[in-house]
Amino acid sequence: MRKFNLFKEIIIADREELLKAINSDKIFGLRVDGSICYEPFGVRDAFVFSGVAQTKNSLEEAFGRNYQVVEDEERVLIKAFSNWQGIIGFNKARATYDDTTADGVDEFATKEMEAIGWHATEFNITYRTLVEALEEECEGTLLCIEYEEPYRFSGLGFVDDLDEARDILFAFCKKEIQRLIETDDDFKKESLSDDEQEAAEFFGITL
Numbered sequence: 001m002r003k004f005n006l007f008k009e010i011i012i013a014d015r016e017e018l019l020k021a022i023n024s025d026k027i028f029g030l031r032v033d034g035s036i037c038y039e040p041f042g043v044r045d046a047f048v049f050s051g052v053a054q055t056k057n058s059l060e061e062a063f064g065r066n067y068q069v070v071e072d073e074e075r076v077l078i079k080a081f082s083n084w085q086g087i088i089g090f091n092k093a094r095a096t097y098d099d100t101t102a103d104g105v106d107e108f109a110t111k112e113m114e115a116i117g118w119h120a121t122e123f124n125i126t127y128r129t130l131v132e133a134l135e136e137e138c139e140g141t142l143l144c145i146e147y148e149e150p151y152r153f154s155g156l157g158f159v160d161d162l163d164e165a166r167d168i169l170f171a172f173c174k175k176e177i178q179r180l181i182e183t184d185d186d187f188k189k190e191s192l193s194d195d196e197q198e199a200a201e202f203f204g205i206t207l
Helices: 015-023 059-063 081-091 111-123 127-137 162-183 194-202
Strands: 002-005 011-014 028-031 036-038 047-051 068-072 075-079 097-099 140-147 152-159
Touching: 011 015, 015 028, 015 036, 015 059, 015 075, 047 081, 059 068, 081 140, 081 152, 097 127, 111 127, 111 162, 111 194, 127 152, 127 162, 152 162, 162 194
Parallel strands: 002 140
Antiparallel strands: 011 075, 028 036, 028 047, 068 075, 097 152, 140 152
Protein backbone atom coordinates (compact mmCIF):
# COMPACT_ATOMS: atom_id res chain seq x y z
CA MET A 1 0.00 0.00 0.00
CA ARG A 2 1.11 3.53 -0.65
CA LYS A 3 1.51 5.72 2.42
CA PHE A 4 0.06 9.20 1.88
CA ASN A 5 1.31 11.32 4.78
CA LEU A 6 -0.64 14.58 4.81
CA PHE A 7 2.20 16.35 6.61
CA LYS A 8 4.45 15.78 3.61
CA GLU A 9 2.15 15.48 0.60
CA ILE A 10 0.74 18.23 -1.61
CA ILE A 11 -2.43 17.40 -3.52
CA ILE A 12 -2.35 18.69 -7.10
CA ALA A 13 -5.71 19.20 -8.82
CA ASP A 14 -6.73 20.53 -12.21
CA ARG A 15 -8.06 24.06 -11.73
CA GLU A 16 -10.80 23.79 -14.35
CA GLU A 17 -12.12 20.47 -13.01
CA LEU A 18 -12.01 21.77 -9.45
CA LEU A 19 -13.96 24.92 -10.33
CA LYS A 20 -16.52 22.76 -12.15
CA ALA A 21 -17.01 20.66 -9.02
CA ILE A 22 -17.28 23.70 -6.76
CA ASN A 23 -19.85 25.34 -9.02
CA SER A 24 -21.90 22.16 -9.44
CA ASP A 25 -23.57 22.45 -6.01
CA LYS A 26 -23.09 18.67 -5.79
CA ILE A 27 -21.28 16.65 -3.14
CA PHE A 28 -17.88 15.80 -4.59
CA GLY A 29 -14.73 14.15 -3.39
CA LEU A 30 -11.14 15.17 -4.02
CA ARG A 31 -8.92 12.08 -3.99
CA VAL A 32 -5.33 11.99 -2.78
CA ASP A 33 -4.14 11.85 -6.40
CA GLY A 34 -5.97 15.10 -7.20
CA SER A 35 -8.79 13.53 -9.20
CA ILE A 36 -12.41 14.46 -8.55
CA CYS A 37 -15.46 12.23 -8.35
CA TYR A 38 -19.11 12.48 -7.41
CA GLU A 39 -21.47 10.22 -5.47
CA PRO A 40 -21.78 7.28 -5.21
CA PHE A 41 -18.27 6.86 -3.77
CA GLY A 42 -16.37 3.56 -3.64
CA VAL A 43 -14.18 1.70 -1.14
CA ARG A 44 -11.01 2.82 -2.93
CA ASP A 45 -11.84 6.51 -2.56
CA ALA A 46 -9.46 8.10 -0.05
CA PHE A 47 -10.45 11.76 0.04
CA VAL A 48 -8.74 14.89 1.31
CA PHE A 49 -11.98 16.80 0.77
CA SER A 50 -15.57 15.63 0.52
CA GLY A 51 -18.74 17.69 0.55
CA VAL A 52 -20.19 20.79 -1.02
CA ALA A 53 -17.97 23.85 -1.42
CA GLN A 54 -18.41 26.30 1.46
CA THR A 55 -18.50 29.26 -0.90
CA LYS A 56 -17.81 30.09 -4.54
CA ASN A 57 -16.01 33.37 -3.82
CA SER A 58 -12.55 31.83 -4.21
CA LEU A 59 -10.88 28.44 -4.28
CA GLU A 60 -9.29 29.07 -0.90
CA GLU A 61 -12.60 29.97 0.74
CA ALA A 62 -14.36 27.06 -0.98
CA PHE A 63 -12.31 24.56 1.03
CA GLY A 64 -12.38 26.43 4.32
CA ARG A 65 -9.76 27.67 6.75
CA ASN A 66 -8.25 24.22 7.48
CA TYR A 67 -6.83 23.91 3.98
CA GLN A 68 -3.90 25.74 2.40
CA VAL A 69 -4.67 26.43 -1.25
CA VAL A 70 -2.31 27.91 -3.85
CA GLU A 71 -3.28 28.51 -7.48
CA ASP A 72 -0.48 27.85 -9.99
CA GLU A 73 -1.81 28.62 -13.48
CA GLU A 74 -3.85 25.54 -14.45
CA ARG A 75 -3.02 23.68 -11.25
CA VAL A 76 -4.26 24.02 -7.70
CA LEU A 77 -1.88 22.95 -4.91
CA ILE A 78 -3.52 21.90 -1.65
CA LYS A 79 -2.17 21.07 1.81
CA ALA A 80 -4.81 19.34 3.92
CA PHE A 81 -3.14 18.17 7.17
CA SER A 82 -4.84 20.82 9.33
CA ASN A 83 -8.23 19.26 8.56
CA TRP A 84 -7.25 15.75 9.67
CA GLN A 85 -10.18 15.32 12.06
CA GLY A 86 -12.62 16.32 9.33
CA ILE A 87 -10.86 14.00 6.86
CA ILE A 88 -11.29 11.10 9.28
CA GLY A 89 -14.99 11.90 9.53
CA PHE A 90 -15.84 11.76 5.83
CA ASN A 91 -13.52 8.82 5.06
CA LYS A 92 -14.10 6.49 8.00
CA ALA A 93 -17.19 4.71 6.66
CA ARG A 94 -15.34 3.56 3.50
CA ALA A 95 -11.98 2.66 5.05
CA THR A 96 -10.91 -0.98 5.22
CA TYR A 97 -9.56 -0.34 8.70
CA ASP A 98 -9.29 2.54 11.17
CA ASP A 99 -6.00 3.22 12.94
CA THR A 100 -6.82 6.71 14.23
CA THR A 101 -7.35 5.99 17.93
CA ALA A 102 -5.04 5.17 20.80
CA ASP A 103 -6.49 1.63 20.85
CA GLY A 104 -5.24 0.93 17.33
CA VAL A 105 -7.01 -1.29 14.80
CA ASP A 106 -9.67 -3.53 16.36
CA GLU A 107 -11.88 -4.47 13.41
CA PHE A 108 -12.11 -4.69 9.63
CA ALA A 109 -14.74 -3.24 7.35
CA THR A 110 -16.06 -6.50 5.87
CA LYS A 111 -17.64 -9.43 7.71
CA GLU A 112 -15.32 -11.91 6.00
CA MET A 113 -12.15 -10.06 7.00
CA GLU A 114 -13.50 -9.50 10.50
CA ALA A 115 -14.17 -13.24 10.87
CA ILE A 116 -10.54 -13.89 9.95
CA GLY A 117 -9.33 -11.33 12.48
CA TRP A 118 -11.61 -12.70 15.20
CA HIS A 119 -10.43 -16.30 14.79
CA ALA A 120 -6.78 -15.27 14.45
CA THR A 121 -6.80 -13.68 17.90
CA GLU A 122 -7.24 -17.16 19.42
CA PHE A 123 -3.62 -17.74 18.45
CA ASN A 124 -2.47 -14.30 19.63
CA ILE A 125 -2.29 -12.95 16.10
CA THR A 126 -3.13 -9.29 16.56
CA TYR A 127 -4.98 -6.93 14.26
CA ARG A 128 -1.76 -4.91 14.07
CA THR A 129 0.03 -7.96 12.64
CA LEU A 130 -2.75 -8.47 10.10
CA VAL A 131 -2.70 -4.82 9.09
CA GLU A 132 1.05 -5.02 8.50
CA ALA A 133 0.45 -8.01 6.21
CA LEU A 134 -2.14 -6.02 4.26
CA GLU A 135 0.12 -2.99 3.94
CA GLU A 136 2.96 -5.22 2.71
CA GLU A 137 0.99 -7.32 0.21
CA CYS A 138 -1.98 -5.27 -1.03
CA GLU A 139 -2.44 -2.35 -3.38
CA GLY A 140 -4.17 0.61 -1.79
CA THR A 141 -3.71 3.81 0.18
CA LEU A 142 -2.73 4.43 3.78
CA LEU A 143 -4.01 7.95 4.37
CA CYS A 144 -2.31 9.25 7.48
CA ILE A 145 -0.76 11.89 9.68
CA GLU A 146 2.74 10.88 10.75
CA TYR A 147 5.61 12.81 12.23
CA GLU A 148 8.74 11.91 14.16
CA GLU A 149 9.38 14.32 17.07
CA PRO A 150 7.48 13.46 19.18
CA TYR A 151 6.31 10.46 17.19
CA ARG A 152 2.65 10.50 16.25
CA PHE A 153 0.68 8.34 13.82
CA SER A 154 -2.99 8.30 12.87
CA GLY A 155 -4.26 6.62 9.72
CA LEU A 156 -7.01 5.07 7.64
CA GLY A 157 -6.33 2.12 5.32
CA PHE A 158 -8.05 1.73 1.94
CA VAL A 159 -7.43 -1.57 0.16
CA ASP A 160 -8.16 -1.56 -3.58
CA ASP A 161 -9.33 -5.18 -3.83
CA LEU A 162 -11.18 -6.44 -0.76
CA ASP A 163 -11.43 -10.01 -2.09
CA GLU A 164 -7.67 -10.14 -2.56
CA ALA A 165 -7.17 -8.68 0.92
CA ARG A 166 -9.41 -11.38 2.40
CA ASP A 167 -7.46 -14.13 0.66
CA ILE A 168 -4.11 -12.67 1.73
CA LEU A 169 -5.21 -12.49 5.37
CA PHE A 170 -6.61 -16.00 5.30
CA ALA A 171 -3.44 -17.50 3.81
CA PHE A 172 -1.24 -15.53 6.22
CA CYS A 173 -3.18 -16.72 9.27
CA LYS A 174 -3.35 -20.32 8.11
CA LYS A 175 0.41 -20.45 7.61
CA GLU A 176 1.15 -18.78 10.94
CA ILE A 177 -1.28 -20.92 12.94
CA GLN A 178 0.08 -24.08 11.35
CA ARG A 179 3.58 -22.96 12.38
CA LEU A 180 2.45 -22.25 15.94
CA ILE A 181 0.80 -25.66 16.30
CA GLU A 182 3.95 -27.36 15.08
CA THR A 183 6.52 -25.34 17.05
CA ASP A 184 4.96 -23.50 20.01
CA ASP A 185 4.43 -25.39 23.26
CA ASP A 186 1.49 -23.11 24.13
CA PHE A 187 -0.40 -24.34 21.06
CA LYS A 188 0.32 -28.04 20.91
CA LYS A 189 -2.35 -29.92 18.99
CA GLU A 190 -3.37 -32.07 21.96
CA SER A 191 -3.76 -29.10 24.32
CA LEU A 192 -5.75 -26.71 22.17
CA SER A 193 -8.88 -25.23 23.75
CA ASP A 194 -12.26 -25.59 22.07
CA ASP A 195 -12.02 -22.03 20.75
CA GLU A 196 -8.52 -22.65 19.40
CA GLN A 197 -9.66 -25.85 17.71
CA GLU A 198 -12.57 -23.98 16.16
CA ALA A 199 -10.22 -21.28 14.90
CA ALA A 200 -7.82 -23.83 13.41
CA GLU A 201 -10.70 -25.56 11.64
CA PHE A 202 -11.92 -22.18 10.34
CA PHE A 203 -8.58 -21.86 8.55
CA GLY A 204 -8.80 -25.37 7.16
CA ILE A 205 -6.08 -26.81 9.38
CA THR A 206 -6.38 -30.54 10.02
CA LEU A 207 -5.86 -31.44 13.68
